[in-house]
Amino acid sequence: MKHNFTDTTLLITHYNRSGSLERLLATFADLNCQFHEIVVSDDGSRPEHLNYVISLKEKFTFNLVTTPVNRGLGDNINKGQEAVKSPYTLYVQEDFQPSAIFPAHFEDALEFMRADSSLDIVRFYAYFIYPNLKPFKKGFSEMVFSFWDMNHIKFYAYSDHPHLRRSSFLQKFGKYPVGINVDLTEYAMAISFLQKKGKGLFFNEFTKLFYQINSSAEPSTMERPNWRLSKNPFIQLARWGYLRYRWVKNSLDLVFRKPRAI
Template identity: 40%
Template sequence: MDKKPILHLNTTSLLITHYNRSESLSILLQRLEDLQIKFFEIIVSDDCSIDKHLTRLKSLQKRFNFTLLTTPKNKGLGASLNALHNHATSDYLLYIQEDFVPGKALAAALEKGHQLLHTDPQWDLVRFYAFPWAQFPYQRKFKDGFNELLFRISPLYNSHLKFFVYSDHPHLKRKDFTEKFGPYMENVKGDVTEQTMCRNFLKNNGKALFFEENQTLFEHENTEEEPAYQRNKGSLTMKLKSFKPIYWTYLQFRLIKETFSYVINA
């Protein structure tokens, strides 16, 4: 007899992007099953992985009963995200990349985040993770362990991270998200896709909540066999911190760059 789930989000689709990391995907899905978190549906979008991973994907599909979307040509993260949005059939969408490993605290945070999004239409996004070195700098306490993310163009808000209210890290949103903020940019690098959506989110007055104890919800894991495909900016940031004048210059450059990009694209 199947166990009764601890959390059954029966109005939420779990959306997962995948590219050549089938072992990571297996760990993610198994962990969610172990935590007894269930969804209305699970959809995996594969961005033209090599045959070894495609074969594994089909095996995992039988094991975990998810919908698999494939493409004959690599189109980038944006195309995968758009495909997931277009195929989802529930009211809410939880997005997780395949190389995140859920922690024991996830179920409770998901349940609270879903309730906040469901009962209060002012929120467009509920975020559940950020890298330790990229925690959002301007937050205001809200409730149930969540904080509101605050964006101000004023130079008094002098961290470039203020422009990243949106994030591709695990988050919950409504099905009509891309109707309000536009589709994800396709056929570009993943970080460009994310940065473009960040600007669209701010330009359209998006509002987001962020779980304060987010480091308890996920671990972000990459192995040598299944490495990350985007640049790890955190490693550069940590190295520069040891050289304070250079680090300060780097932060000012990022602030000017992001401000200029925001203004000309507003």
């Protein structure tokens, strides 16, 4: 069965993981997903990876957007999004892979977006469930921001993980900041999303539509400490204190940080 998403561009950001990119493109092809266009935005990959990406254009049809030097994820998303010409964008980083059930649920997400002009984003994957969800329909819930909820994850109604969004996203929420840490880039957009009253849906079974795959040949470019899983009481106490600090800091940023220019 073919799935024609003629009003949606698949935007993939890539950096030094050409094998992962090939797997992602092949999976969408195997699922018979056809888009208005596929845009691959490369962030100054090493020659061996960039040359392989260029060779993939013989097998998969896509628009390759490049830069001579690495400028970080923010710039990579900005230039990729600016190349999109369709009303909607499916954003996926190259180390993810859609599951067999993804197309049907993506059709639902597009229907929601087309029917509700106030809807900005539909999220398909996360490490943690969004803390405040209002049941919507067809397995999706609306994300509801509650200021006094002490869960710091509430600030991430926006996330860089796979999601559907309007292609006018940058016009409403501003461009991604450039030249800073990846986590800070995501955080800045998350705060902007809340400041500008972004509205989004979250897929309830958020581990079933996409899988994040990090092989030994192409490991993740991000290294994060896994101290949240430690059973050490001193580490747990330190984490509790840190998360309370994060809640205060993020709340102050939300209230007092100057909104970024469009």
